[in-house]
Amino acid sequence: MRFSTLLRHLREGSLSLARNGWMSFASISSIAISLFILGVFLLLSLNVNNLTKQLENQVQIRVFLDLEISQAKIEAIGRSIGALPEVSRIRFVPKAEGLEMLRRNLGEDGQGILDDYDDTNNPLPDTYTVEVVDPERIAEVAAKIQEIGDADPDKPIRSVRYGQGTVELLFRVTNAVRNIGLIIVLGLAFTATLLISNTIRLTIFARRREIGIMKLVGATNSFIRWPFFIEGALIGFIGSALTTALLLAAYNWLVQSLQVEFGLMMIRLVTVWESGLLVGGVLIGLGTAIGIFGSALSVRKHLKV
Amino acid sequence: MQDVWKTYPDGSHALRGVSVLIERNEFVYLVGPSGAGKSTFMKLIYREEVPTKGQISVNGFNIGKLKPRKIPYIRRNIGVVFQDFRLLPKMTVYENVAFAMEVIEAPKRMIRKRVMEVLELVGLKGKVNSLPAQLSGGEQQRVAIARAIVNNPAVIVADEPTGNLDPETSWGIMNLLEEINFRGATIVMATHNKEIVNTLRKRVIAIENGVIVRDEPRGEYGYEI
Numbered sequence: 001m002r003f004s005t006l007l008r009h010l011r012e013g014s015l016s017l018a019r020n021g022w023m024s025f026a027s028i029s030s031i032a033i034s035l036f037i038l039g040v041f042l043l044l045s046l047n048v049n050n051l052t053k054q055l056e057n058q059v060q061i062r063v064f065l066d067l068e069i070s071q072a073k074i075e076a077i078g079r080s081i082g083a084l085p086e087v088s089r090i091r092f093v094p095k096a097e098g099l100e101m102l103r104r105n106l107g108e109d110g111q112g113i114l115d116d117y118d119d120t121n122n123p124l125p126d127t128y129t130v131e132v133v134d135p136e137r138i139a140e141v142a143a144k145i146q147e148i149g150d151a152d153p154d155k156p157i158r159s160v161r162y163g164q165g166t167v168e169l170l171f172r173v174t175n176a177v178r179n180i181g182l183i184i185v186l187g188l189a190f191t192a193t194l195l196i197s198n199t200i201r202l203t204i205f206a207r208r209r210e211i212g213i214m215k216l217v218g219a220t221n222s223f224i225r226w227p228f229f230i231e232g233a234l235i236g237f238i239g240s241a242l243t244t245a246l247l248l249a250a251y252n253w254l255v256q257s258l259q260v261e262f263g264l265m266m267i268r269l270v271t272v273w274e275s276g277l278l279v280g281g282v283l284i285g286l287g288t289a290i291g292i293f294g295s296a297l298s299v300r301k302h303l304k305v
Numbered sequence: 306m307q308d309v310w311k312t313y314p315d316g317s318h319a320l321r322g323v324s325v326l327i328e329r330n331e332f333v334y335l336v337g338p339s340g341a342g343k344s345t346f347m348k349l350i351y352r353e354e355v356p357t358k359g360q361i362s363v364n365g366f367n368i369g370k371l372k373p374r375k376i377p378y379i380r381r382n383i384g385v386v387f388q389d390f391r392l393l394p395k396m397t398v399y400e401n402v403a404f405a406m407e408v409i410e411a412p413k414r415m416i417r418k419r420v421m422e423v424l425e426l427v428g429l430k431g432k433v434n435s436l437p438a439q440l441s442g443g444e445q446q447r448v449a450i451a452r453a454i455v456n457n458p459a460v461i462v463a464d465e466p467t468g469n470l471d472p473e474t475s476w477g478i479m480n481l482l483e484e485i486n487f488r489g490a491t492i493v494m495a496t497h498n499k500e501i502v503n504t505l506r507k508r509v510i511a512i513e514n515g516v517i518v519r520d521e522p523r524g525e526y527g528y529e530i
Contacts, residue, residue: 005407214408218456220377223377
């Protein structure tokens with residue numbers, strides 16, 4: 001193809017966007033609206049994803065040590081646990097700190113209950129708090145830690161707790177939420193694709209005469225196709241860029257105004273800066289691709305004359 | 306055209322064994338009742354239809370055996386004019402004509418020059434920037450003819466070019482077609498216009514029921530309307 005022909009196609013593609021004003025408007029709004037809904041769900045599922053990850057990361061293992069073991073043994077156990085590749089962080093919580101934490105957790109109502117206890121008669125054991133690399137494999141890691149204790153003849157580890165049962169349930173819920181989010185997003189993407197390519201098919205159907213005339217004067221199929229390609233790409237790009245701009249602006253406003261409220265609930269929203277590239281990329285990429293493929297497919301049907 | 310048959314998928318025979326030779330630079334009227342096969346005859350020439358049987362060559366190319374990929378290239382050597390003009394309504398007169406040259410990837414400067422040339426020939430130089438809807442029927446047909454001849458085709462196929470025009474305008478179009486014929490193009494024109502055929506005497510081929518029933522060098526229309 002000559003360079004001048006490419007220029008001609010570019011010019012012709014953008015010109016016919018303007019010439020077919022209403023049809024272009026219909027296609028662009030169809031893209032914008034479908035992708036907007038998709039974008040809303042995308043942001044929603046990003047946040048849900050983020051939230052579940054936060055929840056999952058709060059899951060930790062507590063290793064209760066035997067009351068009567070030496071300081072050396074405590075340190076040795078700590079080293080063995082820390083050496084496990086699945087463990088990301090380990091923190092020693094001496095019994096005094098444990099008592100303090102318990103007091104705090106009981107709050108004002110339970111103030112009196114623990115008053116009789118101090119460093120001399122502390123009934124609590126020393127503990128290790130262990131965080132794991134992959135929270136989903138927490139049960140496995142807990143079992144390994146238990147094995148470390150069992151291997152020692154003194155049985156220095158009394159018990160290993162990670163909220164058995166509750167944690168498994170949490171993971172089941174978060175995984176379900178994530179999968180449902182993914183299915184909704186995929187379903188919406190599919191619907192958007194159908195909707196948009198249908199609109200584009202209509203606009204091209206309205207121009208089948210034009211295609212017929214082009215063929216009559218001896219235009220090759222690729223010559224006919226190119227301007228439609230470019231037009232489709234422009235329609236897709238404009239529609240999705242509009243949507244992205246609107247969506248991110250609205251989301252940014254939402255995040256800013258809800259920041260304080262959600263912050264108090266210990267929920268951190270995904271910021272525009274973290275999600276913008278992904279959401280924008282998905283929407284604009286999808287929109288442009290649908291624009292191109294939608295028009296390419298529809299033109300193809302009319303080329304077989 | 307040699308022993309050409311055309312059967313449509315519904316089983317109707319549009320052409321049944323038509324053989325005819327049209328020489329370079331001839332001007333031929335194609336006459337006959339509606340549905341006799343005139344349009345099919347024309348469509349076979351510009352390869353919108355393929356013969357069911359038989360051979361057609363135009364400018365030395367066997368059209369029936371042409372690969373689909375090659376069709377656009379032979380069409381560039383055939384100009385087609387219709388009763389309903391078939392202009393692109395959203396393009397100006399200039400763009401409608403230039404379009405046919407852009408298709409063959411002619412350089413821009415050449416397009417400009419040649420389009421103005423043919424628009425002058427058809428007498429529409431003053432309306433380059435008008436849209437088809439702003440023109441009269443006769444003017445629109447002139448634009449269509451300008452588009453058909455802009456690439457200097459060897460053959461012009463005109464399917465009832467005066468069908469939608471009043472008598473006076475029709476004569477203007479006929480003068481134009483004669484001028485184009487005089488400049489070297491072969492013209493095949495299907496028509497129902499008795500007055501034109503009987504006044505502007507040319508070769509007349511009459512088709513009825515898919516068969517050539519008459520072929521006279523300086524013939525008459527021969528039908529009562």
